[in-house]
Amino acid sequence: MLPIKRLLLTTLILGLPLPALAATESIVLGMGCFWGAEKRLSEIPGVLDVESGYAGGDAPRVGYRDVLDLEKRIQRGKSDARNHAEVVKVTFDPAQVSLERVLIGFWENHDPTQGDRQGNDVGSNYRSAIYWETEAQRQVAFATRDTYQAALTTAGYGPITTEIAPLRHYNRAEDYHQDYLTKNPDGYCGLVSTQVAYPGQPAKPVAERLVASALNRERQLIVFEAEDCRFCEQFRAEVLDDWSSPVPVVSTLKAQPPAGWRLEKTLFATPTMVLFEDGREVSRYTGYKGDKDRFWAWLGFQILTPEQQRIAFEQGTERAFTGSHLDEKRPGVFVDPITGAPLFRSDTKFDSRTGWPSFFNPLPGALTYHEDRSRGMRRTEVRSASSGIHLGHVFDDGPPPTGKRYCINGNVLSFVPDGH
The missing domain is CATH 3.40.30.10 (Glutaredoxin)
Known part of the structure; x- marks a missing residue:
């Protein structure tokens, strides 16, 4: 998708005739948060530019903060003014894509039955809207609405609440809102479509509700x-x-x-x-x-239990001979109680007579090691690599072949016998 200015520059560089650019058309659409609307509609072939903005409100000139502040006053019953909706101005080439096709993309990419909200964004500034500039646009807007309403009704949805009205007081949004999800690919997009296909369009895969x-x-x-x-x-x-x-x-x-x-x-x-x-x-x-x-x-x-939490997240220690798994000798694996990730096999466990489960070798990559100078001592703490929880300490007084003793709090271990 080429923005208009870039398209103009490209045309001049290539020596193409400028009149070819004149046959473009624009329409202003509200689909909730304009970040997602901009991204979705820019992907339609034949769309030349999608610009984020505000439209449909009483004030001639507004910015993002003005819209948010007015919405707060409206919600508190302190204003009866008509707020602007977050919108996108879609500019397209009618020779490549029809207005009907653009509006099909509009209907299919949000839920037009939600009133003053879209997905998780709530407020009149997130209303669904089509703001037309010509009689021809108005006719296509209502015709596509009626067609899509029939499909929604069949699918069990209620009436479309989309505002269809003449365009007024359009304001371009701030620069940081333009191409937002392109510049911020990790940004939030609250658009949730109905997943109902417009009649004549390919059926969309439907996400089933959990049973x-x-x-x-x-x-x-x-x-x-x-x-x-x-x-x-x-x-x-x-x-x-x-x-x-x-x-x-x-x-x-x-x-x-x-x-x-x-x-x-x-x-x-x-x-x-x-x-x-x-x-x-x-x-x-x-x-x-x-x-x-x-x-x-x-x-x-x-x-986890409060005692397990104290050990796992506060580097606590259970009292000797009170923890779990001290006498566990069955073949199997000791695992992280939160992630289930394997930590030690039981054939590396030995009786250290210290009062804590002890092992001479962990499974590869299961642990991380950290210097511990608490309680006036210098020790090496071991944590679970998968969850980061505190497990215990490792000492150099263990049996062959490693000579290590991994002294572990039994209460932050879970045991999975072989064959389970």
């Missing part, structure tokens, strides 16, 4: 994702793809939990990881930017 009977009602982690969500992809690659935690996990593109389950509040970003117990939200972790340790710590505080 409660297929989940663990006692304790279940649900990851709410979105299309075109770079952080969702990062979380999947860094956490979900190797998931072995004892907490069952499932992902969904739907913003709703299974029927009969309850979210405590609306989702506002993706990915959002919500922990449910007995079908009710008990905690959530919103957003992800490569902060694995923070995510695992959040989950750990939900599933």
